[in-house]
Amino acid sequence: xxxxxxxxxxxxxxxxxxxxxxxxxxxxxxxxxxxxxxxxxxxxxxxxxxxxxxxxxxxxxxxxxxxxxxxxxxxxxxxxxxxxxxxxxxxxxxxxxxxxxxxxxxxxxxxxxxxxxxxxxxxxxxxxxxxxxxxxxxxxxxxxxxxxxxxxxxxxxxxxxxxxxxxxxxxxxxxxxxxxxxxxxxxxxxxxxxxxxxxxxxxxxxxxxxxxxxxxxxxxxxxxxxxxxxxxxxxxxxxxxxxxxxxxxxxxxxxxxxx
Numbered sequence: 001x002x003x004x005x006x007x008x009x010x011x012x013x014x015x016x017x018x019x020x021x022x023x024x025x026x027x028x029x030x031x032x033x034x035x036x037x038x039x040x041x042x043x044x045x046x047x048x049x050x051x052x053x054x055x056x057x058x059x060x061x062x063x064x065x066x067x068x069x070x071x072x073x074x075x076x077x078x079x080x081x082x083x084x085x086x087x088x089x090x091x092x093x094x095x096x097x098x099x100x101x102x103x104x105x106x107x108x109x110x111x112x113x114x115x116x117x118x119x120x121x122x123x124x125x126x127x128x129x130x131x132x133x134x135x136x137x138x139x140x141x142x143x144x145x146x147x148x149x150x151x152x153x154x155x156x157x158x159x160x161x162x163x164x165x166x167x168x169x170x171x172x173x174x175x176x177x178x179x180x181x182x183x184x185x186x187x188x189x190x191x192x193x194x195x196x197x198x199x200x201x202x203x204x205x206x207x208x209x210x211x212x213x214x215x216x217x218x219x220x221x222x223x224x225x226x227x228x229x230x231x232x233x234x235x236x237x238x239x240x241x242x243x244x245x246x247x248x249x250x251x252x253x254x255x256x257x258x259x
Contacts, residue, residue, distance in 0.1 A: 035128060038199055038240055040078045045245075048076055052247045068244070075204065076245040077121045083241040085111040090235040091223045094132070103226040105146070110220040111239055113152050114213065122242040125200040125221060131188035132231025143232035144187035145200070147221045147239075148180075149213050175212050182222070183209060188232065195235060202242060 048071070055067045062070075087109040095102050131143045150173055175181050185200035203209050219239055225232040 035126075035197060035236060037084075037238075038079060038124060038126065040245075045078070048245055049247045052245075068246075071245055072121075075122075075202075077202075077242040078245055080120070080241045080243050083118075083120070085109075085219070085239040085241075087221070087234075087237040090233070091237075092231065092233045093223050093225050094231045095225050095228055097228050102228065103224065105222045105224040107220060107222045108145075108234070108237060110150075110152075110218045113216040113218055114149075115215065119205060119210075119213075120241045121244045122202040122204040123219065124202045124240045124242065125185040126238055126240060127186075127198050127200075127234045128195050128236040129188050129198060129223075129232065129234035130195045131190055131192055132233060133191045139190060141187035141190050142227045142230045143223075143225045145185045145198075145221060145232075145234075145237075146182045146224055147185050147219060148182045149209060149217050150181055150220050151214070152216055152218045175208075181212070185221075195233075
């Protein structure tokens with residue numbers, strides 16, 4: 001369904017910070033054709049590296065465990081280039097022409113089973129997508145993306161034929177408290193016909209989204225739309241994995257990326 005960047009299956013689709021991928025073409029000449037992955041700029045990484053060293057060698061010097069806690073409390077993290085999960089195809093949904101607040105969704109993609117011992121600092125959903133609106137004038141976004149953490153088993157059927165459209169929310173597994181596991185990541189710009197990049201918020205490990213994660217769980221992404229004739233279209237999407245900043249190794253990787 002999706003695959004991590006850098007695997008043998010994606011030899012021709014590898015992406016670095018400096019060389020964003022060309023996205024699939026479409027009929028819209030104004031559509032975005034490049035993608036800028038969220039990252040920590042090298043200058044910023046250098047500042048954090050020097051700050052880490054200053055705290056370790058200050059007067060008095062701080063123990064490394066305390067320095068690590070300070071950086072984590074400040075949510076200082078970097079993306080993991082070999083743990084980026086991309087959708088293999090785009091997605092498009094359109095609400096039928098009917099009365100009422102009709103809401104539909106389509107499962108777009110999901111990650112491979114997660115390894116519990118490799119829990120990240122945070123994850124982030126990024127899409128290149130657009131809103132398709134009806135003639136109604138509104139400032140409310142009626143097209144958006146949701147994601148959640150689920151057991152792997154429900155997605156065998158949902159991913160057939162490009163992802164099943166479902167409006168039956170009761171069919172999805174619930175969390176331990178009985179609530180839906182789906183949560184909103186971000187919406188499209190309202191009534192903008194061209195594709196744009198949208199970076200959802202980072203979801204850190206202390207968020208309740210992670211409460212029921214188990215070995216072998218998957219992160220699933222779906223496109224949603226509401227209101228008659230409304231559309232949601234995306235031609236690229238990925239889940240970016242972030243890990244806590246650590247000096248030296250992270251600095252070396254950042255230097256290599258900019259050579």
